[in-house]
Amino acid sequence: MTRSTPDSCPGVLRLHQAADGPLARIRVPGGRLEPEQVQALADAAVELGNGHLELTSRGNIQLRQVRDAAALADLLDAAGLLPSRTHERVRNIVASPLSGRVGGWADVHGLAVGLDAGLRADPRLADLPGRVLFTLDDGRGDVSTLRGDIGVQAVGADEFALLLAGADTGVRVTASEAIDVMLDAARGFLDLRGTGDDGQWRLHEIPGGAERVTETLDRSPAGDRLELGATHTLPIGWLDQDNGLVSLGAGVPLGTLPARTAEFVAAVERPVYVTPWRSLVITDLDEGPAETVVRVLAPMGLIFDAQSPWLQVSACAGRPGCAKSLTDVRADLTAAVDSDRVLPGEPGTAEMLVPAEDVTVAGRQHWSGCERRCGRPTGPVTDVVATPDGYRVDPS
Ligand code: SF4
Structure with a gap:
């Protein structure tokens, strides 16, 4: 599959023109923020945005209705949140949040720092699509559920499985090898994907992509493969x-x-x-x-x-942030939570079409303003999709 439209992932230096105004996405490799950086983001939201920080499904931060892009870049630069102007959109690195503190085989936060530095040090890797996702799982199987493009999952104190396109390659590496192998895999993906914005954005979009990148690494896969889970316990x-x-x-x-x-x-x-x-x-x-x-x-x-119902639900931007949206999905979902129509338990099995005020769904659910279903989480999720005739509840 090749693209006919360019990779339009927003960053700090290239804002997305959303229906409610310019949107900036700030990469937070490994998810770690120092207290001063949290304060800087709060300042940015108040002084230059709409007063809110949006947390994304890749552990990044978005600001909406940005009034002064140059001032935002300066503010983030001063806070250490824009260490590269060439590679800012490729720093999509998620790591097991509890790593090194609660359980897990290994502390992967150091790998996040090293991988970020390695990405920024190679000018060619600035050409990675902004959608490429790196995952660093400490063995508990949490961020591996995101099915990233390139990642590792600890299988021992100093042994990691190399994951490509959301699956175990069979290749095993030590902590000291992991960063170089992931960077080599990123270069291998660039070689395969074709040139410019017409190439594939994600490794899984390339037929046999994971196997072809693995071959370039010159490492023998082990016999056993990890079965990656679809769900995990939220750290709440x-x-x-x-x-x-x-x-x-x-x-x-x-x-x-x-x-x-x-x-x-x-x-x-x-x-x-x-x-x-x-x-x-x-x-x-x-x-x-x-x-x-x-x-x-x-x-x-x-x-x-x-046990909060808020932890079972997610939604796309909807109106007024997205011009494609048929309705204000976040307001409709908030009404559903407030009126106890988000239920615990297993999702239903029957597809149905119902008015917003009657949508009652059990279990994990994602509400969308149109069929694109932006931000839909991986794993078992009931889709609640706006249509011209009400919401379609689709326990797919
Ligand atoms: S799912 Fe549709 S309405 Fe929602 S943000 Fe994406 S494009 Fe917009």
């Missing part, structure tokens, strides 16, 4: 770290974080991880301060209860 609520400290997993309803709430998160003065499940993990807290953080941030709307 009180999470005891292996070192006696506490992490707090906080869901962000529909991934929209008000700048005022972000300021309170920054004031905790601890490293924060943005997850690809539109939540935050605030790390390295003592127990007393952790209790205070929950008492302050829960009333502001952050979700610390793993």
